[in-house]
Amino acid sequence: MASMLEIMQYGAELVNKDEEFIAQMAELDGDSIFWRFEDDQPAVTTKLVKGQNVVEGGEDPGAQVGMKLKAKVLLDVIDNSLEAKMMYTYTELVKGDIELARHHVFALTPLIFGYQDYYESDEQFKQMVDEKKKQVAGG
Amino acid sequence: MKEYHLEKEVGFKCDTWPAKGVPDIRPFPEECWEILRTLDLKPLRGEYRGFNMDPLLENVDSPMAKGAVRVFESEKIEKICLWWQVLSGRSISGAVIGFPRDDYDFPVMLIDWDEGRGPGHGMVDHMPLCDIVLNEDYRIKYLDKLDGIYRDYYDIIGPPSLHVWFRTLTGPYYSFFRTKSGGTDEYRQRILNLPLKYLKEWADTVKEAKPIEDPAHREYCIKRKKVLQDWLYVRDPVASVMLRCYGKELGSLVMKGLS
Numbered sequence: 197m198a199s200m201l202e203i204m205q206y207g208a209e210l211v212n213k214d215e216e217f218i219a220q221m222a223e224l225d226g227d228s229i230f231w232r233f234e235d236d237q238p239a240v241t242t243k244l245v246k247g248q249n250v251v252e253g254g255e256d257p258g259a260q261v262g263m264k265l266k267a268k269v270l271l272d273v274i275d276n277s278l279e280a281k282m283m284y285t286y287t288e289l290v291k292g293d294i295e296l297a298r299h300h301v302f303a304l305t306p307l308i309f310g311y312q313d314y315y316e317s318d319e320q321f322k323q324m325v326d327e328k329k330k331q332v333a334g335g
Numbered sequence: 336m337k338e339y340h341l342e343k344e345v346g347f348k349c350d351t352w353p354a355k356g357v358p359d360i361r362p363f364p365e366e367c368w369e370i371l372r373t374l375d376l377k378p379l380r381g382e383y384r385g386f387n388m389d390p391l392l393e394n395v396d397s398p399m400a401k402g403a404v405r406v407f408e409s410e411k412i413e414k415i416c417l418w419w420q421v422l423s424g425r426s427i428s429g430a431v432i433g434f435p436r437d438d439y440d441f442p443v444m445l446i447d448w449d450e451g452r453g454p455g456h457g458m459v460d461h462m463p464l465c466d467i468v469l470n471e472d473y474r475i476k477y478l479d480k481l482d483g484i485y486r487d488y489y490d491i492i493g494p495p496s497l498h499v500w501f502r503t504l505t506g507p508y509y510s511f512f513r514t515k516s517g518g519t520d521e522y523r524q525r526i527l528n529l530p531l532k533y534l535k536e537w538a539d540t541v542k543e544a545k546p547i548e549d550p551a552h553r554e555y556c557i558k559r560k561k562v563l564q565d566w567l568y569v570r571d572p573v574a575s576v577m578l579r580c581y582g583k584e585l586g587s588l589v590m591k592g593l594s
Contacts, residue, residue, distance in 0.1 A: 277453065279451065280426070281449055285497060299578075302575065305399060306423055309451075312425070312451075312452065
């Protein structure tokens with residue numbers, strides 16, 4: 197069973213090689229957000245570094261924004277059962293204010309849409325997401 | 336097939352910018368324009384509330400977002416914006432936001448619609464320019480025409496926006512809807528007709544509107560309209576997206592177009 201870190205890293209590697217997303221992310225740099233998962237999953241930090249997504253374990257103290265949410269919420273977005281723009285409905289800010297969050301979370305747009313793309317096209321990624329969702333949903 | 340005039344008269348169409356995975360992109364801006372074009376609109380050019388609006392005559396483009404923010408005016412309409420944007424090549428946002436000139440008190444038209452490959456959402460309202468408890472005649476005159484439509488769509492309306500400042504601006508017929516929560520194409524097509532019905536009613540309201548006669552009521556409505564516009568400009572969460580997409584100068588102009 198893959199961890200959230202492994203799922204997010206695997207998907208990010210696919211997005212980082214995708215020419216369409218590379219073009220969208222070219223000017224993005226320096227955004228750092230940590231994800232504190234409520235459902236007993238270790239935290240993850242996502243960063244934009246010179247137009248590439250970097251996914252690390254734990255809560256980076258240098259992150260501008262920290263979000264607390266259920267891992268299932270992110271997995272729901274990835275498998276398209278929850279609208280990405282509605283993720284904030286289920287998210288509590290634990291670091292940074294709402295303006296900082298909007299500014300920096302926007303930099304994750306290609307990563308999130310890329311996760312959705314590869315959920316549909318990459319069998320291994322889909323399997324990782326589906327299995328994890330069953331686990332965190334208790335299914 | 337129905338003939339649309341959006342591309343010829345406004346310069347874009349619903350699929351000008353591809354949106355990967357969005358099923359059957361409906362000609363929503365085209366359908367909105369067929370209603371709006373009956374209002375004798377002309378492009379809003381030059382200075383508007385401290386901004387030069389001319390750059391919005393062209394489409395807007397950034398690595399992450401592409402679209403159009405067209406603003407118009409008429410004898411009775413101070414500004415109406417038709418917005419269409421594709422974010423990251425995967426998510427569509429559309430809006431129609433219209434404000435009366437200072438001599439008129441008809442409600443503010445609001446349509447917002449977001450849709451990607453999965454679930455989407457939208458909202459529609461005729462936002463009153465005065466307190467409709469103290470001015471019940473205003474509700475009867477301008478808003479109650481929506482009652483039948485509201486009842487027809489009552490099964491899909493809600494929940495409301497999470498932004499409390501926004502909820503304080505809305506009228507009694509404010510509707511928030513999710514575009515795929517019913518799961519069928521038939522549901523989706525039905526739900527996307529709701530904002531068009533509100534827009535048609537608003538266009539009829541504009542055509543029938545007469546200038547305000549009571550100077551005190553006029554000043555009151557202007558004051559409320561300015562607050563509403565300022566709040567939309569400053570507080571709408573899409574502002575940070577626009578600033579990030581297009582930079583401070585163009586992003587601020589886009590928000591002025593939308594508010």
